[in-house]
Every structure is written in C-alpha cells, then in structure tokens.
Amino acid sequence: MSDVESAEDADAGEDDPEWSLPDDLAAARKALIEWYEADHRAFPWRETDDPYEILVSEVMSQQTQLDRVVDAWEAFLDRWPTTADLAAADRADVVGFWTDHSLGYNNRAKYLHEAATQVETEYDGAFPTDPDGLQDLMGVGPYTANAVASFAFNAGDAVVDTNVKRVAYRAFDVPDDDAAFETAANDLMPAGESRVWNNAIMELGGVACTQTPRCDEVGCPWREWCHAYQSGDFTAPDVPTQPSFEGSRRQFRGRVIGTLREYDELAIDALGHRIRVDYAPDGEYGREWLLGLLEDLADDGLVDVDRSGDEPIARLQR
Incomplete structure (x- = not known):
C-alpha cells in the first residue's frame, strides 16, 4: 500500500465527529481478511464466481435462513443449471419450485426467470459485470446488483446489510444512519477486493458480532479496535424482525x-x-x-x- 493510500486510510471518517475508523486501517483490514480466510462457513455459493449461481443464491437468501437455502440452491441449479435452461423453463414450474421450497414471495421466482431471459436475449448469455448494469435485470435492486458484482466479478462497492451495520455501529460508533453506514462501509473496504472483503465483513457480523456477541468465543479479529468490546456496551441498531410465516x-x-x-x-x-x-x-x-x-x-x-x-x-x- 502506498503512503498516499495509508494517509487516506488514516483520514477515513475523520471529518465526522461522531465516528472514526482505526488509524491503522491497513492492519484492521488484514486482520479481518486473514480471520475469514482461515475459517468461515462453507456455503457452496462462496466457492463459485458464476454470476448466475450467485444471483440465485442472493435472491433465495432474501427471506430464508442460509442453512435452509443450501438444499434449495443445489436443487434449483440441478434442474436449471444455466440461464439458458431457466429462460427455457415454464414459468409456472419455476414458481412452483419456489413455493415447494418455501422461499418467500413467489414474484421473486418470476423475476429470476425474467432476468435469465434478459441475459439470454439482450446480453447474448453474458451477465453485466458492474452494479449499474446488473440493475437493468428484472427484479435486481441495488443491494443484489452490488452483491453479484462483488462476488462474481470482484467489481462491487461495499455490501451494507444488517450484519455490516451492526459491526460498524459497535466497532466504530457509526451512527444508526443509512448514509453513514454506506460511507463507513466503503471507507473500510480495500480497493479492488470487494469479493473477499464483503464475504469477510458479513461473516464477522454473522458469527462473531451477532445480536448476542461471541467476540472471544470465535476470536473476533477486531477486538483491539472495537469500541463495544472495550466499553462493554454491545447495543446495536434495531433489527427488524421477519413476520411469522404461519398464517401470513x-x-x-x-x-x-x-x-x-x-x-x-x-x-x-x-x-x-x-x-x-x-x-x-x-x-x-x-x-x-x-x-x-x-x-x-x-x-x-x-x-x-x-x-x-x-x-x-x-x-x-x-
């Protein structure tokens, strides 16, 4: 890392009096990536850079626990392994699969089917590679587009989900404000490393900085920089609860x-x-x-x- 980059890292968040990132941001980044690469949950979509497979995982994960998504994701790709296969499928069959696997709102299955058709008919079978282009696909919003760009093409911005917000709030006193979270997340992420970084910071929030924190139990790599760990105050932004499926x-x-x-x-x-x-x-x-x-x-x-x-x-x- 150049001296200029190091200086920029040190200044990240400095203009905001409510929060600041570590002075040794390069060390914090290195610690998190090494922690993630040493041991993380083995979801199969983390082992691929195929944008179609990643898009399917992102759409399925929107309302379903990740452990439950694995079987559905594998079955879906066994049945429709490519965008060409999905585009050629009867939409009723795709929607039926969604219903059978309790994957949330069925219109997501319809949009996934239409997005596959777009890829085949408008993009000659090749996905757009950046978040803006991916948002042109049916049903693909900013978060999903950025996730696919990050994990498939290593070309995304920082992903900001509930886990990332909780980490930023606790570790660096980032206020409960979407714009602040967006700024902090992008300042934290090293340039050109969206694939590993976004996986790593979401893993941190998913297994260490959970609603009930497990800092020492899982060896959180950010304990030396974390304001919550030092103060013992592990409050976090309100996390919306998903309404009960039964009777919904x-x-x-x-x-x-x-x-x-x-x-x-x-x-x-x-x-x-x-x-x-x-x-x-x-x-x-x-x-x-x-x-x-x-x-x-x-x-x-x-x-x-x-x-x-x-x-x-x-x-x-x-």
Whole structure:
C-alpha cells in the first residue's frame, strides 16, 4: 500500500465527529481478511464466481435462513443449471419450485426467470459485470446488483446489510444512519477486493458480532479496535424482525400458487376452501379477502382472474 493510500486510510471518517475508523486501517483490514480466510462457513455459493449461481443464491437468501437455502440452491441449479435452461423453463414450474421450497414471495421466482431471459436475449448469455448494469435485470435492486458484482466479478462497492451495520455501529460508533453506514462501509473496504472483503465483513457480523456477541468465543479479529468490546456496551441498531410465516399473507400466496398448479383452474370459492379451513364466502376470510390476494398475484404476473362469469375463476399465468 502506498503512503498516499495509508494517509487516506488514516483520514477515513475523520471529518465526522461522531465516528472514526482505526488509524491503522491497513492492519484492521488484514486482520479481518486473514480471520475469514482461515475459517468461515462453507456455503457452496462462496466457492463459485458464476454470476448466475450467485444471483440465485442472493435472491433465495432474501427471506430464508442460509442453512435452509443450501438444499434449495443445489436443487434449483440441478434442474436449471444455466440461464439458458431457466429462460427455457415454464414459468409456472419455476414458481412452483419456489413455493415447494418455501422461499418467500413467489414474484421473486418470476423475476429470476425474467432476468435469465434478459441475459439470454439482450446480453447474448453474458451477465453485466458492474452494479449499474446488473440493475437493468428484472427484479435486481441495488443491494443484489452490488452483491453479484462483488462476488462474481470482484467489481462491487461495499455490501451494507444488517450484519455490516451492526459491526460498524459497535466497532466504530457509526451512527444508526443509512448514509453513514454506506460511507463507513466503503471507507473500510480495500480497493479492488470487494469479493473477499464483503464475504469477510458479513461473516464477522454473522458469527462473531451477532445480536448476542461471541467476540472471544470465535476470536473476533477486531477486538483491539472495537469500541463495544472495550466499553462493554454491545447495543446495536434495531433489527427488524421477519413476520411469522404461519398464517401470513405470504403463506396464503404460496398456497394459491400450489393449489392452482394442481388444477387447470378453480372458481374462487373452490380455491378458497382448498387454501384455508376457515374460508367462508361472506366471512372475514372470504371472497373479498381472496380476491385481494389474487389481484396482488395478478399484478405480479403470476395468476389470471376471469370475472366474465357468475363467479370469478383463477388460473396460473403461463
């Protein structure tokens, strides 16, 4: 590292009176990377730089614990190993896979299918390599685009997720502010090393700087720089809790898709009785509730609702 880079490292965050990064930032970076490379959780998507495989892992991980994602990720790639395979698939089959594996909102499966089609038809089978280009793919927002750019092409900015925010807040007193977290995360990351760095700092938050910290137990490499470790104050920004899946709107969306896969089409009352035992046409969970659910799924391009007859008919979009 040059003297100029070292000076810039030392000054990182210095203009903000509320927080500052270590004076010996190069040493802190080295310690974290060495800690990560010595031992980390062995998720299979960490062993590839294939952008398609990484995109699938990122989309699946949005609402699912990582340990549960592994089996679904491997099964998905066994069935559709390339973007060409996924683009050629029946979208209903892709959505059905999502439902069967309880992977969250089914529109993510639709968007993944459409993104694969874009890669094949608009990019000749080759992914864009930078975050801006990746955001042109259907359903790929700033976080996912940056993650794919980082892990597939080593060309991303710092990833800022809940784990990274918690680390920055505790270790360097970065305030609970998205702009501050973004600045701190990018100041921390060594240039040109987004792949290893983003994996390493997310691992730190995932196994060491957890909601109940495990600093000594897992040998956190940042103990000598960490304000929380020195003060004993391990408060952290509020972490949003994911709503319970059981009884949720998300669960019933999945049941609608799963039921419509079994039948070519269903009248609304027949569908309602199949997705919940307390369905009553005129009740709290009746036609009005179910039509609202179907309209959401229709907006996502997953179902069609035919209202031309006496009773609405629902069917999967193809």
